[in-house]
Amino acid sequence: MVWRMMCMAGLIWCLLPSGAVAGEAPAERIDAYIGNVLQVFQEADSCTGDCDPKSELRKRLSGLSNEIFDFRIMSMMSLGRHWKNLSGPQQDTFVDLYRQLLEANYFEKILEHLKKIQKYSKDKVEILDETLFSSRKAEVESVIRHDGKKIPVDYRLVLQDEQWKIYDVLVEGVSLIANYRKQFDEILFEKSPEEMLEALREKVENDPSSLEPEEFLESEDKVSNS
Amino acid sequence: MRHGHVRFFFVLLCLLPGLLLQANPAWSQGAGEESLLDELSADYEQTEKTAVPDPLESWNRLVFSLNDKLYLYFLQPAAEGYARVMPEEIRKGVRNVFTNLKFPIRLVNNLLQGKWTRAAQETGSFLIDSSVGMLGLAQISKTMPGLSSSVPGEDTGQTLGYWGCPEGVYLVWPVLGPSTVRDSFGRVGDYFLNPLSYLDSLWLRRGLKAGERINSQSFNPDEYEEMKQGAMDPYTAFQDGYLQYRRKQIQQ
Numbered sequence: 001m002v003w004r005m006m007c008m009a010g011l012i013w014c015l016l017p018s019g020a021v022a023g024e025a026p027a028e029r030i031d032a033y034i035g036n037v038l039q040v041f042q043e044a045d046s047c048t049g050d051c052d053p054k055s056e057l058r059k060r061l062s063g064l065s066n067e068i069f070d071f072r073i074m075s076m077m078s079l080g081r082h083w084k085n086l087s088g089p090q091q092d093t094f095v096d097l098y099r100q101l102l103e104a105n106y107f108e109k110i111l112e113h114l115k116k117i118q119k120y121s122k123d124k125v126e127i128l129d130e131t132l133f134s135s136r137k138a139e140v141e142s143v144i145r146h147d148g149k150k151i152p153v154d155y156r157l158v159l160q161d162e163q164w165k166i167y168d169v170l171v172e173g174v175s176l177i178a179n180y181r182k183q184f185d186e187i188l189f190e191k192s193p194e195e196m197l198e199a200l201r202e203k204v205e206n207d208p209s210s211l212e213p214e215e216f217l218e219s220e221d222k223v224s225n226s
Numbered sequence: 227m228r229h230g231h232v233r234f235f236f237v238l239l240c241l242l243p244g245l246l247l248q249a250n251p252a253w254s255q256g257a258g259e260e261s262l263l264d265e266l267s268a269d270y271e272q273t274e275k276t277a278v279p280d281p282l283e284s285w286n287r288l289v290f291s292l293n294d295k296l297y298l299y300f301l302q303p304a305a306e307g308y309a310r311v312m313p314e315e316i317r318k319g320v321r322n323v324f325t326n327l328k329f330p331i332r333l334v335n336n337l338l339q340g341k342w343t344r345a346a347q348e349t350g351s352f353l354i355d356s357s358v359g360m361l362g363l364a365q366i367s368k369t370m371p372g373l374s375s376s377v378p379g380e381d382t383g384q385t386l387g388y389w390g391c392p393e394g395v396y397l398v399w400p401v402l403g404p405s406t407v408r409d410s411f412g413r414v415g416d417y418f419l420n421p422l423s424y425l426d427s428l429w430l431r432r433g434l435k436a437g438e439r440i441n442s443q444s445f446n447p448d449e450y451e452e453m454k455q456g457a458m459d460p461y462t463a464f465q466d467g468y469l470q471y472r473r474k475q476i477q478q
Contacts, residue, residue: 077266080274105456137265158266167266173474174467178270182466183458203458 026138026157026164027130033068034125034142037061062103070165071099073158077167078180082188090193097197100204102176138164278393278406278469286398290461293403297450305443317444319363324438326355326362331419335380339388344377351377378478382419383412387476396465404468 024032040060075095076083086094129141136159144151156168156175168177187196280286309317329352336345351367359366367373386408387393394407405413417423425431457463 073266076263077270080267080270101456105452134265136262156266156269158262172471173477174470175269178273178470179463179466180458181270181274183462186459186462199458 023163025130026132026140026155027127029068029157029164030140030142030155030166031127033064036064038125040064065103068166069102070158070160070167071095071102073160073165073167074098074102074177077177079184079188080181082184082193085188086193090197093197094200097200097204101200104204135159273470278396280396280465282395282397286396286465287461289398289400290464292400293398294460296401301440301443302447302450305440305447308440309444309447312444317441320437320441321445322355322359322365323362324441325365326352326359327421328419330421331382331416332380334419335382335385338385339380341380344380347373347377378475381412382415383409383472384476385415386412387472393469393472396469404464406469406472409472 040057072095075091075098078098079086079094083091124145125142126145127140127142131139131141133139138157138159140155140157142153142155144153152170152172154170154173155166156170156177157164158167159165168175170176184196187199191199329348332348333345333352336342336348351365351373354367354370354373355362355365358364391408393409397405397407397410399405399410402413422431422434425434453463453467454460
């Protein structure tokens, strides 16, 4: 009897994925993230007069995304086999520039979608399903209801340091990371990693919306002064 | 007694990997790093293996930049002007009428793929929207649970894909934009299933189709520019976006 119980206990212990110690489940993480983003918008919307300036809003959203997105894994997946051809410092530079590019463009767009949702009510965003592919890889399916349409948004997550982090977003089935992977592959087919980084830096710096908060504010001042 | 030994070994065997992992997390992580990346990469490598070839790339890129100019100098200004004079409610109504009119495309392709429930849902929506909804002006069916609001649209290209027809090579058509050989044949099928194609006057046909395009453009005026802005190489970004999107549609 004792043996049988020990056998069972042993079996259960082995079958338990080591990731089971993680705090929040993937779907809960996504749900909390969306909730936080909507709250930031709500606060920005409801305050009158002495409000957070636009740059403050960006900074807070960027802080939220840093908590839940794993930009290093995103970078590795976006460069694929080319990742190993970059030196250590080049890899770090890439992660930083790529993060800025993503924040300036795609996160903004997802946030736009959320912003359009009337009164920022949360029931317009629905989490449908959570799939655990292994102890450290998961996918969360959600839809954003807007203008009588349903926009499916899926998140791919990886367990890093006992926390689930997003490394890919699929809007209407189109993977953001796969899309960039194809582009970087095309570029690195004919250019060196250094040239690719230069092109990326240029892209990030020429994009008015990707400026760091302080610079963003300055450029706005300049526009309003002139 | 012997029985006991066997059991003991069994338990030990079970415990061993667990013990090792729990006792030395650094070891398990170090060994896991590489395999984790392999695990995550698998999704992307799978799509790379089945990538659609683009032997006409230089020609396609030329057409892509031509379309880009057409978009910038014709479609976008036209849609902007149209949106300024036409209230959103009317534009939505126009969109609904066109959607309703293209019912045969969805019905026939649902039937060709054996999607009977969806075919019935589409038919129900069409009947309700055409009558109570005044020729499709109001999409009454959207408010009815179980009708077309949750049904993904079907077209001939998807039917060809469903039956295993390969995509062929990637193509960019003037005006029409990204496509593949399969989707080009699909478009021909859709043309014959679109009631608008049977209007007598050529210019009326063209006018209505252009009107539909401008009308639909007026709803998301910035989408194209935003996508272009985020891309390192817009041609590749739109090519991959189109191919991923179509594959997803066929799965549904």
